[in-house]
Amino acid sequence: MNVTQLLEQRFADAMTELAVDPGAFAGLIKPTKDDKHGDYQANLAMPLAKQLGRKPRDVAEELVRRLQADDFLEPPEIAGPGFINLRLRGDWLAQQMQSLFHDERLGVAAVPKPQRFVIDFSSPNVAKPMHVGHLRSTIIGDALQRLLRFLGHAVITDNHLGDWGTQFGMLIHGWKQHLDDKALQSDPVQEMVRLYLLVREKIKQAGAASEDDEEEAANPVAEACRLETAKLHEGDAENVRLWQQMMPWCQAELDRIYQRLDIHFDYTLGESHYNPELPGVVQELIAKGIAVESQGAWVIFLGENEPPALIRKKDGAFTYMTTDLATIRHRVKVFNADTILYVVDSRQALHFQQLFTIARRWGLEQTRLEHIVFGSVLGTDGRPIKTREGGAIELEALLDEAVQRARKIVEENSPELPAEEQRLVAEAVGIGAVKYADLSQNRTSDYVFSWDKMLAMNGNTGAYMQYAVARVRSIFRKGGIAVEDWRNGNYPVTLAHPQERQLALALIRLPEALNLAAQDFRPNAMTSYLWDLAKPYSSFFDQCPVLKAESESLKNSRLVLCDLTSRILQQGLALLGIHAPERM
């Protein structure tokens, strides 16, 4: 049950004889910011009055007269210039709690018209350790995937790996020059990581050696790697064989981290997958007159002030624009995507703007293409986050530190938990903290990474949500309640205490929050809701005894609110890819 939608419906009915187009007033009914204005407010009398040439307060009065909603609303009040303040009936709200209690989907209806989404996220370069730069794409993309699926959409996740670029030249070079056979036998995945890091170091040294030269001298190691990459792309038998041999190991290295983050992809079609299609794509774009030759390269001109997009370089190599075009075609023709979401750094905005324009010219205009932008991760100094040595922070090291810090907190606060459970809780809290901190931020802004803020037990953090869940579950444990059996019962709910009512109002808003989050692909709408739920729960927990309630019926009534709180918090967190343990 989505209360906003219900209200919109009733107001639309009330407006049929008044407004030319009642649909034009959608979005003017919303939860109030201040509860002295009621629970919801309808702000449509002002614009409607303007349209009708009447006084706003008169229109408000007429709307209220025509409105048929006393089955769930108190009599509406008109305030100020023509605000209509709406208050839900207590008995109706209590009744809703009972329905929610027996609803596995916690009030969320599946969308009437499911769409087919393809979500492109994470997309790291293989053969190269993942670093913080991949964090946001991976976490935000996964959250969107979960949110859209829960709403009933068909979702395909596709990890568009960078598996065909220069980093593979580096690996091949490393393999040929520095391979440790023994290490390869015992742990090939680790050997791949070692080779990559080794070659990267060699390139750095070679570069440093030539730094004094006046001219920027060619870096011999880097040059050797480029050569190996070129040979791979030309189809050199040995390099292709090495690529095929090494790919699974590189994939395994990525999978380890994805598993730890609880992230899964339906498809992993990297750049290499589209390699055979690239010449055809360019041919077609030339044939259609979209691409032209310029300065020895094949390019597409887009606008007066825009640089052209390159689809084939003068040395004959294709660009990632070409690959991305082939990828769109695949997603449109094979996956039948209605919408493709690219969860990618805002710095690539121009690339996607060009890509989408070209795709439309190419004839793929029936598919909605969206660049889901996000800002950079910054250090506390406001600069892009780096290690002390100036390198990129590796994702795994970051996760390790988060878990380690969480472990310390768990040991301090819950010494009674067995060591193994402490470990599991620390993992959930640490990883959850990293995810939640990222998701709770408006994705379009840059985000300042702070351990203290992330792992704080107070405020809008993952740990606070997890703690709220643990406190609820603790009540059931202390009360010796067999939850599964107990949930089969039917318990009248009363909302006499103000904190009970506040909590119920939050519990009923999951559908609104989900819609908001899915509408603009903004997971922070979801975290914001979880905070708006956990907060009144904490107050309720403080002020309303549950197990020691005055009567058995009040106890059960409150248990229903508790159970709903933990279920919605757990579900909400799950939709963000965050696990909430039963105890912490």
Next chain:
RNA sequence: GCCCCCGUAGCUCAGGGGAUAGAGCAUCGGUUUCCUAAACCGAGGGUCGCAGGUUCGAAUCCUGCCGGGGGUACCA
């Protein structure tokens, strides 16, 4: 040069036509014989970068300016 994003409390950030602009941290004060105090309650703190404009109503939309960041033909 051109294009994009940002500027809100001391700090980190929500809010992106609707009522007196919110939260966390920090600061100050209060709460524990009682279900997890990893908690709760309260107080102070604002020229929403500046100036115009549109509107019944602007932090929100438009224009200009100032400040910060990013992108900008052969890396992805």
